[in-house]
Amino acid sequence: MANKHYGLPSLSALASFEAAARHVGFKAAATELNVTPAAVSHQIKSLEQELGQTLFHRHQRGVELTDTGKTLFLAVQRGLGEMSEAVQHIRESAALKGVTIRATTAVSSLWLTPALAKFWRAHGHVVVTQQVTDAPQPADDCDLIVRYANMSRDSGACQSLFKDHIIALASPNFAAQHGIKDLSDLANVPLIQLHAEDQTWTTWPQWTQAFGYNGALGEGLHVNNYTIALQAAQDDMGVVLGWELLTRPLIERGVLMQVLHHRLETPQDFYVKLRRNAPANAKLLRDWLLQRARKAP
Structure with a gap:
């Protein structure tokens, strides 16, 4: 024609x-x-x-x-x-349409950043900008958000990544010195306490009470950043609560170890939220993260 x-x-x-x-x-x-x-x-x-x-x-x-x-x-x-x-x-x-993704310091350092390294090897043409913050932010100013929260209370395109378990961790040297065998032993050792803006974190009293222990607990370092809390535990400063799946690389490297057999399922969800009208590359990254999360043991 x-x-x-x-x-x-x-x-x-x-x-x-x-x-x-x-x-x-x-x-x-x-x-x-x-x-x-x-x-x-x-x-x-x-x-x-x-x-x-x-x-x-x-x-x-x-x-x-x-x-x-x-x-x-x-x-x-x-x-x-x-x-x-x-x-x-x-x-x-x-x-080259950029993708922005946000996560907390803990989720970013323990899970998201290592995951992105593998994503780039498979999709090197996608430019990803990672925003790391522990303070509440507007939900519509980035393409993807990885959250640890109650997904049922969120609106929009949310999909669950995984559930984790909370365990007690310490350095091998600290564990050998203090011989922690039972929940009651936590009364005699320093416990690293996290006080962050994010109120979804499980505290030591909440964790021990979930297993029926309501006794005394030791005092220790107080921090407002989970990455610092983990580093303090590696430096023999006390026992810290950790996400089992997310801290697995630290456990496998031998810098932290589980000191009690107790495992508490996380009360919140790890999930990813896709912004409305996000670019195709954001959906590509979202789907890749979901697939990777499902493969996690």
């Missing part, structure tokens, strides 16, 4: 002409366009009739462009080349 707005012949005829001119033959053009040589010949004949000009000299051994054909070929190539550059630019812009 001719493009009347620009006064052009059929775009399919121009495409057939460009391919035939570039290959200097109808057969090769037909192969590229996945049509028959007769179809290419028909398109070019229609184009010649519309223009009132011969575009190819036909010989027994093949075809060659006329002077008019050469002029049209250069113009068509120039136009298609500019369109190709524009399309490539659009594709690259879409591929």
Whole structure:
């Protein structure tokens, strides 16, 4: 169909002409366009009739462009080349569309950042900006949010990542020195206490009471950052509560160990929330994180 707005012949005829001119033959053009040589010949004949000009000299051994054909070929190539550059630019812009993702310091350092390192190896074209904060923030200023909270109270596109268990951790050296065998032993050792803006954290009294222990508990270092709390435990400063799954790398490295067999399922959910109208790459990252979380033992 001719493009009347620009006064052009059929775009399919121009495409057939460009391919035939570039290959200097109808057969090769037909192969590229996945049509028959007769179809290419028909398109070019229609184009010649519309223009009132011969575009190819036909010989027994093949075809060659006329002077008019050469002029049209250069113009068509120039136009298609500019369109190709524009399309490539659009594709690259879409591929480089940034994705912003937010998490707390603890979730970022223990789970999200290691996960993103693997994501980039598989999807290096996606630019990810990670926002790390322990203070409440607006939910609509980034594409993805990884939260530890009650997902049922959140609105929007929320999907559960995983549930974890809360365990008591200490450095191997601290554990050997204090010989913690039972919950009552926690009365005689320093317990690292977390006091953060995020009120979803399970406290020592809540954790021990879940197992029926209401006795005394030891005092210890008070911090407002969970990463610092974990570091303090590694430095032999006391016992800390930790997410079993998230602290597994520290346990496997031997810098922390579980000192009691008690495991309390987290009362909150680890979940990811996708902002409305988020770019396609944000959905790609969300789906990848969900898949990775499901594979976690």
